[in-house]
Amino acid sequence: MEEESLHEAFWAVSRRMREHAKREMEPWGIAPSQGRALSRLMSDGEMRLSALAERLRIAPRSATEVVDDLQERGLVVRRPDPDDRRATLVALTEQGRTTGSEIRAARAAASERLFAALDETDRATLGRILRQLAAG
Secondary structure (H helix, E strand, C coil): CCCCCHHHHHHHHHHHHHHHHHHHHHHHCCCHHHHHHHHHHHHHCCEEHHHHHHHHCCCHHHHHHHHHHHHHCCCEEEEEECCEEEEEEEEECHHHHHHHHHHHHHHHHHHHHHHCCCCHHHHHHHHHHHHHHHHC
């Protein structure tokens, strides 16, 4: 049997991580795209909807749908941008911050389980390689 290529191995791990992420967010009824938006708002704070779309690397219309869903759940609020009447700011509610923190903790625990097969040296090497590839 032929050995899996690096490309195939990378995508297999990526698929596994996506599957884990989906399962990890099930208790909150949060889709992965919504989880990413919560995480970004937790990291960067209140921002324009267009900036959120840009940071998530999704179309503005898709960001609107994600924020609509989060707003319906009481996890974010929209408010006018005081610097531009045409723009809308998106911010986490207290419930959004709590939910985001709980999801982060669950994802960190799942990541720990995923990478538990690696010793500290392998983890450090993998981290260095992935950061190098991400930087471009």
